Amino acid sequence: MTRKITYVRAINEALHQILESDPKALLIGQGVTSPWYVGASTLGLIQKFGPERVIDTPVSENCTMGAAVGAALAGMHPIFVFPRMDFMYYALDQLANHAANWHYMFGRQLGVPLVVWTIINRGGEQAAQHSQALQALFAHIPGLKVVMPGTAYDAKGLLHASHQDGNPVIYIDERWLYQNEDDVPEEPYTVPIGKGVVREKGSDVTLAANSYMALKAIEAAKALAQDGISVEVIDLRSIKPLDETMLLKSIKKTGRLVIADGGWKSFGVSAELAALAAEEAFNHLKAPVLRIALPDTPAPASRTLEKTYYPDANRIASEIKAWLHKEPK
Amino acid sequence: MKQAAKPRRTGRSDVAPDVLLGMYRSMLRLRKFEEAIAERLKTPSEIVCPVHLYTGEEAVAVGVCANLRKEDFVFSTHRSHGHYLAKGGDMKSLAAELYGKTTGCSHGRGGSMHLAAPEYGLPGSSAIVAGTIPLAVGAALAFSVRKEDNVAVAFFGDGAANEGVFYESLNLAALRKLPVIFICENNLYSTHMPVASCLASTEIYRKAESFCMPGVRIDGNNVLKVFREAGRAIAAARLGEGPALIECLTYRWRGHVGPNYDLDKGLRSKEELDSWMTRCPIKNFEEFLAAQGLISTAEKEAVSREVDVEVAEAIAFARASPYPDSAEITRGVFR
Structure with missing residues (x-):
């Protein structure tokens, strides 16, 4: 049940x-x-x-x-x-x-x-x-x-x-x-390790995210849809092994990759996904990869600093919009 | 192979003659195997992986393991040949592992510091100082949860007493009264550093007091003393009486790593080495057995010959075995 x-x-x-x-x-x-x-x-x-x-x-x-x-x-x-x-x-x-x-x-x-x-x-x-x-x-x-x-x-x-x-x-x-x-x-079941899931279907941008950031990515995709931007949201679910098949299929379809990860930016999950796109889907990319992650600083305490430190759905949406705007025609 | 004549059962020891002679043979296997390996480590070396020889410390592994069953677990260190052989590991597979061959006990993935024989209760040895101490506590936890009367033994050196995880492990084991025996092989040197330069108190056995656990220091070169003391602790652990710490004073004849005695390095004196060599655990036990009338010169020679053959066969096996196929490189990261 x-x-x-x-x-x-x-x-x-x-x-x-x-x-x-x-x-x-x-x-x-x-x-x-x-x-x-x-x-x-x-x-x-x-x-x-x-x-x-x-x-x-x-x-x-x-x-x-x-x-x-x-x-x-x-x-x-x-x-x-x-x-x-x-x-x-x-x-x-x-x-x-x-x-x-x-x-x-x-x-x-x-x-x-x-x-x-x-x-x-x-x-x-x-x-x-x-x-x-x-x-x-x-x-x-x-x-x-x-x-x-x-x-x-x-x-x-x-x-x-x-x-x-x-x-x-x-x-x-x-x-x-x-x-x-x-x-x-109610009964026991498994979700396979190494398999992502497409949370939102889209054609303009592949937005890969995980955990809490995947929820924020869905919110951002819904907001962007209002502006006519079609975002495909992939919830990675597994970081290792990565569902490379799902990611590459989507990247090859949209030609654009954005990663939203709740870890630090440098040498992180977002860097690994960017490398995957560069190595395996380079000729399909229409734009440079966009990474939304934590800045390379320790987590601060004060609420005002925290607000800047942790990206939310608005930040994801606005960064994607700005990035699409910058894209060479 | 010709069997040695049955020993006369005239010994006055409370330990059965078969057990005593078994320990003698076991120590001789460790010694002769490593002496042969030391020869092959000399330039040009046939063996590339770092090799930490146990020469001089044989009584500890043998005395402890003579009390163990196959189902009991032994966790070992970078200096692991002795524990592996004493617990029942196959000598050919050991030799092949040192040579990096696919027939090695770790299939050429581990080298000298990473030996395993799960079928004999040797789940693996670690080259991280003190790294296997909590693993032994965990195996003991598993035995305790399953209400089995197996024990886990953690072998480690004096250097491990500098690691925080050693103290954490003593605490957890004592807290939950787990069937784990902590065997400290105090060979007086932590790589190049004398134990007194590392530890504010060099009486490692006394650390047990702080954890309400029995702790003793014994002559680790006397295999009978090691056998008896470990036997008492193991029997108590099987009955659910909890862990114990046994500090075995012994001495590493050769350098920290490799075949040399390293006397030219200025870290220790020839007098010190000589004095410990006169306390050779095997020679002294041999004299004890002879005095007890448990072994004759002919029997000694027979055992020696048999072990020589076994060692020669093991090394020949290692040399003849193939190296792993490079296509294997990515296999086995996960099950």
């Missing part, structure tokens, strides 16, 4: 279903038994599955991340959660040097079936150490997959898919999406 539920409830439902159906599944991380845990996303899990499988941890990100990797090597299917993406730097060694390399480095003998669920929680004057969006950093590392659901439907389906994948998957959600509602089937 399909009904409307929020993004956060979709995550909570997937966690319940995973722990229910897979005795090897564990939920590990800081605060997972707390009743006010990030958006109530872990509500009811400790009561139902107990402290053996819902494991609240001390603030020891390096060790606890490693313990999740070790448990995976010993046959478990852990879901490890970081309530803020910023806290992951402490755990980078276990992710990049260990989890990511293990399957390749030991000749494909042992995989690391691990979901690293991590939350972007920006805004609210939280500043540089509580706001980061690090999708590009993890996508850069061979051996890690990266997904970024933008809707409640994808949040549930990608969590199930990540759990079933058998590789280390970085599952990135955004706190700003938690109260958004969507049609979500």
